[in-house]
Amino acid sequence: MNVKTYSKDQLLAWYETMYKMRRFEEEVFEFYKQGLMPGLAHLYMGEEAVATGVCAALNDSDFIGSTHRGHGHLIARGADIKRMMAEILGKVDGYCRGKGGSMHIMAMDKGILGANGIVGGGIPIATGAAYMAKYKKTGQVAVSFFGDGASNEGTFHESINMAAAWDLPVIYVLENNLYGISVDIRDVTNTPNLADRAIGYGIPGVIVDGMDVTEVYEAAKAAIERARSGAGPTLIECKTYRWQGHHVGDPATYRKRKSETEKEDWMAKCPIDCLKAEMLSTKKAKASDFEAIETAVNKEIEESVNFAKESPYPDVSEVFHDIYV
Amino acid sequence: MKEITYAQAICEALDEEMERDENIVLLGEDISFIGGNFKTSVGLLEKYGDMRVKDTPISEAGFVGMGVGMALTGLRPVIELMFSDFLLVAADQVINQAAKIRYMSGGQVNVPMVIRAPIGAGRSSAAQHSQSMQAMVSQFPGLIVVVPSTAQEAKGLLKTAIRDNNPVLFFEHKMEYNKKFLVDDVVEPIPFGKANVVREGKDITIVATSSLVMKSQEAAEKLEKEGISVEVIDLRTIVPLDIDTVVESVKKTGKLIVADEAHERCGVGAEIGFQIMEKAFYYLDAPVGRVNTPNVPLPFSPALEFPIIPSVDRIYKKVVEMVK
Ligand SMILES: Cc1ncc(C[n+]2csc(CCOP(=O)(O)OP(=O)(O)O)c2C)c(N)n1
């Protein structure tokens, strides 16, 4: 992990973002266990360095497209965690007034084009935003986050081909956590590195350690600069892993098929703990720096939980609002 | 008789048919190692191996289209879409290809393929995982559309679907999967296009699909205590449509409600209501009523979702409104 290049403040900011994601989702998981959360949620735990590193390289006015596993992407963009939490509980103060839930949080004020319940559904949408930016010469770029599983949908291949042909300012961030629900990507795809697919479209394909926020940041920064300069898209494959099952409540019995210790091996590479350990050992920061951040984040999380619990459900009359303009 | 879940009944139908015919191959996401997202193929990988129970990548257009090719060349694919909403991702292969190939080829070929897909709201799954696609696909000639009610019905109708030589869309209701039902030890295939009068009555007829058959029966029991006699018909298949059974019933009761969970607009109620107007107009004592999901995408929050799901209560109230 290359912490030398970065300032203490920069590194601590990344730590804070990742720690916030982790704590946020621990509370979401609690809601589920206590039966307070309607439906299901797909937790990003373990993958925090990906969204954090990528979004740290974006400008506020840029766009991102998210997925069903979207909490981390939203937090990395600075979305309001109170409104996220309220949405997850189906409350009226949520980002979508309770109509979307965990899997559909959208926050246009943060350039977030929406989480998405359809695997691969968000990839062309982010590509469309990039087309707009190119045509209107706004200087914005779009990042499309999606999984290894989604990279087998036609929408991925169709989008990346168009973006490459037209030099669109878009960055495809493939979060390879090895699984699409129970299906091991290695059983349904014949390329060990999904970034290699970029070759077929004539664009750069980059592989990064998705557990290392500095490595993700460096790759994202280069890809974003390339996109902004008009040179076109990049595919970044982040090798990562999800701590939990596919969604809350999934026992994930399918994980031990290739290696008994697969989960433990990945958990040893925890992006949050590793950054902290590296900063401590290189004397970039003191234990008290982390404590201060953790205390502040925990307070913010607690406030968001209370806010969400206290927010009312939408009135039933809202059912028919917002179907058409 | 035995008590099993709806999911187990589906699994048994698949198993018994696969045992009978080695050309049957299952394709779908997460169907093999974990036995399906809704546990409808548990144990089949172990029994039939991975060429007959294939976990696919997340490529619906691809594997549904492969099903068409397999069916054209002698296999009998049974494809699982994890949610019926994902039919839209594979829509070209279903609607432009499977539905029309026999016709376009002048009858040279058959497409003996089944697509199983869960429908229905009730799990706070929001607008992309709660839809009921049975009405929409019924628009397209060439497709058979099955909407089973109980576990027994699902088992019998799935066997027929697998033996049928047309492309069949088989819609399972996701709220039924974990419920237990009494099912006969031996379930024979149930013919398509024959609606089932599940409860006789004289004041009003409800023709219902899928889960709403059970909900209509529950409403009918309540109504009976209040002196209203309700006839309930399980439609079983939307295509082919057994309008005759509905006409006979309406001749007796003079009133009709069509209950289907898809959106109201251009739905099963619109079709059956129109045909009843054509075929039994002079027997009707009231305009045909319908119980559906209103014309709104399914919201996430239970505070918004539950009020719009067609419920026992909504059926009950519709009957009272029409009979009083
Ligand atoms: C079109 C479509 N097919 C299938 C699903 C069901 N589904 C939801 S998430 C998922 C796995 C996605 O895997 P991946 O893209 O790797 O993302 P991950 O969950 O690993 O983050 C599947 C199959 C869906 N929501 N949409």
Ligand SMILES: [Mg+2]
């Ligand atoms: Mg994945």
